[in-house]
Amino acid sequence: MKQFGFRALVVPVLLAMFVMFTACAGQQSQSTAEEAVAAPEENPFANEAKLAKSYANLVIADYTATDEILRDYPDDLKASRDAAVTALAQGGKYRSVGVSDAAVQNGPTLIVKTNVPNMRIVGFNARFWGGAFAGNSEMLMEMTLIDKQTGVEMGHKTLTSDVNVMGATWSFGASDRSLPTDMGLIMAAYLQTVVPGVTP
Numbered sequence: 001m002k003q004f005g006f007r008a009l010v011v012p013v014l015l016a017m018f019v020m021f022t023a024c025a026g027q028q029s030q031s032t033a034e035e036a037v038a039a040p041e042e043n044p045f046a047n048e049a050k051l052a053k054s055y056a057n058l059v060i061a062d063y064t065a066t067d068e069i070l071r072d073y074p075d076d077l078k079a080s081r082d083a084a085v086t087a088l089a090q091g092g093k094y095r096s097v098g099v100s101d102a103a104v105q106n107g108p109t110l111i112v113k114t115n116v117p118n119m120r121i122v123g124f125n126a127r128f129w130g131g132a133f134a135g136n137s138e139m140l141m142e143m144t145l146i147d148k149q150t151g152v153e154m155g156h157k158t159l160t161s162d163v164n165v166m167g168a169t170w171s172f173g174a175s176d177r178s179l180p181t182d183m184g185l186i187m188a189a190y191l192q193t194v195v196p197g198v199t200p
Helices: 002-038 067-072 074-091 124-134 165-170 174-194
Strands: 057-060 096-098 109-120 138-147 153-162
Touching (some): 057 074, 067 074, 074 096, 074 109, 074 174, 109 174, 138 174
Parallel strands (some): 057 096, 057 109
Antiparallel strands (some): 138 153
16 A cells, blocks of 8 residues: 555656656747847857848748658748748838748848758657657758849858757657747848848
């Protein structure tokens, strides 16, 4: 009877500890994504060279990727692009931010083309059962900045990130699933830093 009572006590305690660590890990992942856009003093791109020309409009084109990535992660690619567009639009630095030429206003326009040659998102079941042994989630983005009026390439940037396997394990894969959106926010932070804006 004593042994049964001890086990009955241990299980809820362990579950409570798991929930506590999960909440902490999830909160840390969210604040990191927000800081990438909202904290200029901690901007990792602060020392990047700015473009010589200012732009009124940004067009974030559909991502390109390998056939395998397009097949396996279409929703994740869209979520990443949508996160970048939303963050840039909310930033108020440009007259318009859209996903096609038809969505932009008059004025100098920069087209951002993004290729994703490498991407892996660990699924919930794999993370839940395999934990850290399921490996890293990772995403690599190659951005090319093109002046719409001249067709000239104005810049090129490669962004890459992977997920800490222990943090992903404690959060039951929340940081795995948020990686594409986080990368969209990082893209937005980079563009806001290096692309001078023209507002009304």
